[in-house]
Amino acid sequence: MNTRALVLAAVQVIVMAVLSPLLVGLMRQVRARMEGRAGAGVLQPARDLRKLFAKEPLRAEGTSWVMSVGPVVLVASSALVCVLVPLVGTITFPLVPDDLFVMVSVLLLGTVALALVGLDAGSAFGGMGSSRHMTIAALVEPTVLVSVYALSIPVGSSSLSAIVHGRLVHPSSVVAPVSLLALVALFVAVVAETGRMPVDNPSTHLELTMIHEAMVLESSGRDLAWLELGSWLRLGALLGLVGSLLAPWGIASSVTPLSLLIGVLALVAKLVVLGSALAAGEVFLAKLRLFRVPELLAGSFVLAFLAVTASYLVVQA
Amino acid sequence: MTLVQAGLLAQVAATCLALAAAAVVGPRHRARFAGAAIVASGIAGAVTGALALAGGRGSVTLPVSLPFDPVVLAPDRLGGFFMIVAGAVGAVAALYGIGYVQGAAASRTSWSAMAIFVLALQLVPAADDAVSFLLLWELMAVSSTVLLLADHARRAAVRSAALWYAVMTHLSFLLLLLGFAVLAAAGGGTGFGSMARVSSVSTAASAAFVLLILGFASKAGIVPLHVWLPRAHPEAPSHVSALMSAAMVKMGVYGALLVSVRLMPGGPVWWGLLLIALGGVSAVYGILQASVATDLKRMLAYSTSENVGLMFLALGTGLLLRSYGIGGPADAAIAACLLLVAGHAAFKTTLFLGAGSILHATGERDLDRLGGLTARMPVTSMAFGIGALGAAALPVTSGFVAEWALLQSLIHGANTQNRLVSVVMPIAVTVVALTAGLALLAFVKAYGIAFLARPRGEGAATAHESGRAMRVAMLTAAASVIALGLAPGPLLTAAGAAAGLPRVGPVGWWGIDLSGIGALLDPLALTTMAAAVLVPVLLVSVRLARRLPRRRVALPWGGGGVRLSPRMQYTATSYAEPLSRVFDDALRPERDVLVTHSAESRYLVERVQFRQYLDDIVETTVYRPGIALMDRIGLAARRLQNGSIHRYLGYSFFALVAILIVVSL
16 A cells, blocks of 8 residues: 555656646646737746756845745645645555645645745835735635535545545536535635636736735745745646546556556646636636735635535435 | 652642742742742643543642631542643743743742742642632632732733733632532532532533633633733733643633533533534634734734634534534544643743743834844744744644644534534634634744844844743743644543543554544654655755855845835734735724825825724723723712711611611511
C-alpha cells in the first residue's frame, strides 16, 4: 500500500510541477486569443520561471527571514496539496489520509506564508495586498469546508479520494442536484482562493485593485519564482480537484503503468477543459469591487449550505 | 500514603515554601526563590495530575478553621487532566515571572498571591465535594484579583478592570453556590458522589445545570458574560494573564465537564443545544473582536473567548449526540474538547508570554506602534510565531489537531435519521470554519504587524531581547505547542482516560485515531511527507544561493517610489479595515474623520485626522443600560438616608410596629 501510494504521490507532484506552468500559459493564451492578441505562447510562464531562477534576488534593508522562507513554505505547501488531492489516482497513505480538513489547512499554511511575505517589506502595497488576501481567505474558508462536507455525505467520509472513488462507482451522484450545488459553490471558492477574476485580476498592476501582485511586489529572483510556481501549483491542484469531482473518470485506482498513463492523460484533459473555460469566462467578466466580493462569497456559501441541508432532509423525505 | 497523596501534600508544602520566600527574602532575590518554589509546586501539581489520570487514588483532608467540613482533595481522572494543565502552565508562568516582574508586581503581596493562585488552580480540579470546590474556587478568584491589582497605583485602567473582574467573578460564584445548593438539596449531600445520584432528567437537575453552566461560563469568558476578560487580561502582568487565560479560564470548562459528564450524564437534549449555542456565539463574536482589536493583549483575550467557545461547542456536540445515542462521534467531540483545552493552554501561554516580552521591551501593547521586532527580539519572535500558528490552527500545532478532531466529530455526527442533529451539525461546521478563517487573519495581523516590516514607534525601534528566564519559559511553552501538534497520540489517550471515552486512541507514530468515526491523523507522517516534498525545493534553493547570493539593497521597491517613512506602512487598524467593513453591522465601529483646512484656502488640506473606536457591543447594549439602571435605583434609595437621627428612629419605630402587626395576625 505504502509503495504504491508513494509512487502515485511522486507522479502527482512531478506531473503537476510540469503541468501547472503550462496550464497558466494555456489560460493566458486562450485569453489573449479571445481578446484578439497574438499571446506569448503556452510556454511563456515556464520561460519566465527559468529567467527568474537565473536572476539574483534582492533583499531590502529591514526585511526579515520571512522574505526568503515564505516562498519556500508556499511552494512546499502547494506541492503537499498536490500529493494529498486525488489528481491522477485515488490511492492514499494509510497514516496520512487525504482528508479534506488536512488539505485545507496545508493550503492555508501557504496562504499565510504569502500574506506574511506581503507584510515583510513594510511597503504600503504589500500590506494592502496582504490584508485583502487574508480577508478573502477568511471568508472563503466556510464555503470550502461546507461544500466539500456536502460532497462527503454520500460516502460518509471526509477523505477526498473516498469521495472521488464514490462518484466513480456511482456516476449518477455526479449530476445529483446536491452535488451540482456543492460543486458550483466549490468552484467559486476556488476562483477566490486562487485569485482569478472576478475576485482578483491576475494580470493587473493597478494599485487599487491588485491583491496577489501587490504581495509579491517586493520579491525578486528565485523568491519570486517560488512564489509564482507555488501559486500556479495551487491553481492546478484546485482545478484538478474540481475536475476529479466533476468528472471522476479516468482516475487511477491501481498503480500500473497503463492506469497511471490514463490517469495523467485524463488529468491533462480535465485541466485543459477547465482552464480554457475559466480563461474564456474571465474575458467576459469585470473585476468585482473589493467590497462586493463578500456578497459573492456569501452567495456561494448559501449554495454550499443548501447542498448540505438538502442532502440530509431531501433524502429523508 | 499513596503517591497521589504525596503529590497533593508536596504542592501544599511547595506553596508554603513560596509564601515563606516571598515574605522573608529581600527584594533582590525574592523573585528567584519564590518563583522557584512556585515552579516546584506547579511541577508537583502536573505530576499529581498525571498520577490521578493514570488511575492513582488518594485523598487528603485539610482542616479549615471555618464552620464547614474539612476540605477534601481526591482528584479523579478528569480532575487529573486539568491538574496537569494548571500545573504545567503554573510552572512555566512562574519561571517567566522570575525574569519578568518589576515594580509592584515583584512585591511580597504579589508573589504570595501568585503562589496561592497557582495552588488554588491546581486544587480546584482535585476537590471532591462542592464545599471544598467553592472554597478553592473563591481562593482562586481572590488571589487572582490581588495579582490583577498589582499595578493599580500607576494606571487607573487597572482599578476599573479589577472592579469588573471582581464583580463578574463573584456573580459566577453566586450562580455556582445556588447551583450546587440545588444539587445538594436534591442529592442529599455536598459530596460529588451523592450529587451524582440526582436523576439528570429531574427539574432540579435542569435548574442546577442552567445555574452551574452560567456560573462556569462567566469564569470561562463565554459571550455575553465575557466582559471582564478583555479588561483583565490586558491590565494584569503578562505572566498572570497567561495563567488566567491558559489555566483559570479552563476551570470554567472543567466545571462544565464536571456537571455534564461526571455529575449528571445523560441530561435532556436541550442541555447540549444550550452549550452549542453559547459556544457558537462566543466563538464567532470573540474572534471577530479579536480580528479588529489593535491592543495585542486585548486581542489575545478575545481570542480566548473564541477558543473557550469552541470548547463549549465541542462539549455541547458531545452531549447532543450522546442524547441521541450517536456514540462514536460523541466520544470524538468530547475528546476534541479536551484536546482544545490542552492545545489552547499551550499556545495561549506562549502568546501571552510573548506579548509580555514585547511589553517589557517596548512598553507598548498597541500593535499600531510596533513593528520590525524580528530583528531585535529573535527568540520572542520565534516563540510568538509558533504560538500564533497554534492559535490559527495551522499544521502541525496543537491547535490544528484539536480543530481537526472537532470538525471530524461534527461532520460524522450528522445523520439522516435525526432532523435536529442534521440541521445543527452543518451550522456548527460553518461556525468552526468561519472562526478558523478569521483566526487566521487575526494572527497573521498580530504577527505580521508586530514582528515584520519597520518599527512604527519609538519603543519598537529600541527594543531588546528579554532575559534568560523569560526566554526559557517562552521556548518551553512554544515547544509544547509543537510537541502536542506533532505527537498528539498520548494526549488523546489521556483525554480518553479523563472523560471515559473508549472509541479514541493513538495510532501509528503517536498519531490519533478517532475509531468511533473511522478518522485518523498522524501529524508526524504528514510532516515527513512535507519534508519529502521540501527536499527538492531546498536543494534547488541552496544550489542557487551558492551561485547567486542575495544582494542587499537600501530601499524596498514599492512600485517605484518608496519613501522610508514607517508611517506609510499598513497598521493593525488598516489591516483589519476590510474585515471591519464587511462586518460593519456586527461590530458597529465609530469613525471620525477630522479635516483641518489650510488658512489660505478651503481647497488645501492641512491635516486629516482619523479616529476609530470599537466598543464591545455586548457591553454597550447589555451591561451599560443595566449598570445605569442600578445607578438610578441606588440614587433613589439614597433618599431614604439623609443622616437625620430622627428619621432613623422613625424607621425603627415603624419597623417594630410592622413586626408586631405581623406577629399578632
